[in-house]
Amino acid sequence: MLIGVPKEIKVGEARVGLTPSAVVEYVAHGHKVLVETGAGAGIRADDDAYAAAGATIADAADKVFAEADMIVKVKEPQAAEWAQLRPGQILFTYLHLAADPKQARGLMESGVTAIAYETVTDSRGGLPLLAPMSEVAGRLSIQAAATALQKPNGGRGVLLGGVPGVQAGKIAVIGGGVVGTQAAQMAVGLGAEVTILDRSLARLRALDDLFHGRVRTRYSTLEAIREEAFSADAVIGAVLIPGASAPRLISRDMLSGMKPGAVLVDVAIDQGGCFETSHPTTHESPTFVVDGVVHYCVANMPGAVPLTSSEALNNATLPFGLELADHGMAALGRDPHLRAGLNVHGGRITHAAVAEALGLPFEAPDQMLAA
Numbered sequence: 001m002l003i004g005v006p007k008e009i010k011v012g013e014a015r016v017g018l019t020p021s022a023v024v025e026y027v028a029h030g031h032k033v034l035v036e037t038g039a040g041a042g043i044r045a046d047d048d049a050y051a052a053a054g055a056t057i058a059d060a061a062d063k064v065f066a067e068a069d070m071i072v073k074v075k076e077p078q079a080a081e082w083a084q085l086r087p088g089q090i091l092f093t094y095l096h097l098a099a100d101p102k103q104a105r106g107l108m109e110s111g112v113t114a115i116a117y118e119t120v121t122d123s124r125g126g127l128p129l130l131a132p133m134s135e136v137a138g139r140l141s142i143q144a145a146a147t148a149l150q151k152p153n154g155g156r157g158v159l160l161g162g163v164p165g166v167q168a169g170k171i172a173v174i175g176g177g178v179v180g181t182q183a184a185q186m187a188v189g190l191g192a193e194v195t196i197l198d199r200s201l202a203r204l205r206a207l208d209d210l211f212h213g214r215v216r217t218r219y220s221t222l223e224a225i226r227e228e229a230f231s232a233d234a235v236i237g238a239v240l241i242p243g244a245s246a247p248r249l250i251s252r253d254m255l256s257g258m259k260p261g262a263v264l265v266d267v268a269i270d271q272g273g274c275f276e277t278s279h280p281t282t283h284e285s286p287t288f289v290v291d292g293v294v295h296y297c298v299a300n301m302p303g304a305v306p307l308t309s310s311e312a313l314n315n316a317t318l319p320f321g322l323e324l325a326d327h328g329m330a331a332l333g334r335d336p337h338l339r340a341g342l343n344v345h346g347g348r349i350t351h352a353a354v355a356e357a358l359g360l361p362f363e364a365p366d367q368m369l370a371a
């Protein structure tokens with residue numbers, strides 16, 4: 001199979017779909033890899049490094065899109081990119097369609113077979129291709145909160161760890177999955193006071209064990225969220241209902257009850273955001289203020305640390321990408337976890353939660369693949 005790797009063009013996105021070491025693996029499996037010139041610039045891998053790994057270098061993205069059987073990317077295609085996708089071609093990347101009806105429409109019209117990293121599953125009920133970037137975003141979320149809390153950045157002027165004799169900052173983490181756990185670990189490491197809220201009692205029990213009493217856990221009711229948000233210096237939004245739009249957990253009305261200069265970091269913004277006042281921002285202009293509360297809502301947070309993120313992402317995507325390259329569409333028939341990643345095929349939405357969030361008809365992937 002010919003695998004295509006275009007340069008990412010989303011604002012502030014410096015990750016790359018395949019690292020040179022991943023290229024070596026595809027080539028060892030007998031595949032050809034076509035990489036757009038400069039695609040690895042963000043991870044300091046130049047064209048020579050990709051050529052040494054066995055790739056051919058294309059001088060422009062349109063050649064990659066025109067020739068490749070499978071496109072491996074990081075972020076959802078931008079408008080100029082989805083116009084170049086075509087029937088019979090596989091797209092393997094993050095999509096987050098629930099929050100992006102235009103993207104869904106573009107992919108449906110292109111006829112491409114789109115497999116979304118974020119809905120591929122594993123046998124333990126996890127999301128193995130979302131997890132590594134959730135680890136990165138969870139850890140970054142506390143760095144973002146610490147920065148936004150500084151006075152020159154519009155924040156309260158609180159140092160998360162405090163100092164001897166002065167109370168530490170208070171962090172509320174809503175959602176105790178991968179993002180929430182990593183956020184809590186960083187916040188604890190800085191010496192902050194941390195509360196994690198989740199709707200899963202099993203998750204709260206696991207977190208209680210993990211942190212040995214160093215974080216408070218709380219069942220996530222509307223009342224509990226309100227109380228924690230009102231006393232926090234920073235709130236991290238880290239909830240997920242896989243494939244679906246994020247639930248709105250902090251309304252605009254509630255902002256006036258928060259501390260002036262408090263910070264909301266909406267990591268769930270890629271699924272539409274879990275605060276009513278959130279809208280996606282970019283690394284170039286990551287924050288905005290509503291009713292005195294600083295909002296950080298970058299939808300591709302791991303793009304800011306592309307060296308760490310590209311390697312972590314490739315570690316997770318490689319086995320699935322090789323399955324697709326080795327077996328083509330048949331890989332989806334062989335592996336139900338990869339099949340769970342199928343979001344769009346033949347112009348139809350093939351993921352139930354995505355279809356429901358978009359208000360579009362759902363076509364079961366088994367039926368589509370059998371057709």
Ligand SMILES: NC(=O)C1=CN([C@@H]2O[C@H](COP(=O)(O)OP(=O)(O)OC[C@H]3O[C@@H](n4cnc5c(N)ncnc54)[C@H](O)[C@@H]3O)[C@@H](O)[C@H]2O)C=CC1
Pocket residue numbers: 118130131133134135137174175176177178179180197198199200203220238239240241246247249266267268269270271298299300301302
């Ligand atoms: N902005 C960015 O750059 C990135 C965003 N993300 C996003 O972060 C979000 C979280 O991802 P993960 O931690 O991997 O998901 P996860 O599935 O590991 O954890 C989500 C947690 O939210 C909990 N939850 C669901 N509804 C809740 C509610 N009403 N109150 C409290 N908890 C609730 C679930 O029980 C679960 O424990 C996703 O939307 C993901 O796409 C992930 C990576 C990068």
Ligand SMILES: CC(=O)C(=O)O
Pocket residue numbers: 075094096118130133134270299300301302303
């Ligand atoms: C998960 C995701 O959308 C990202 O890493 O950008």
Ligand SMILES: [Mg+2]
Pocket residue numbers: 076095096270299
């Ligand atoms: Mg997005």
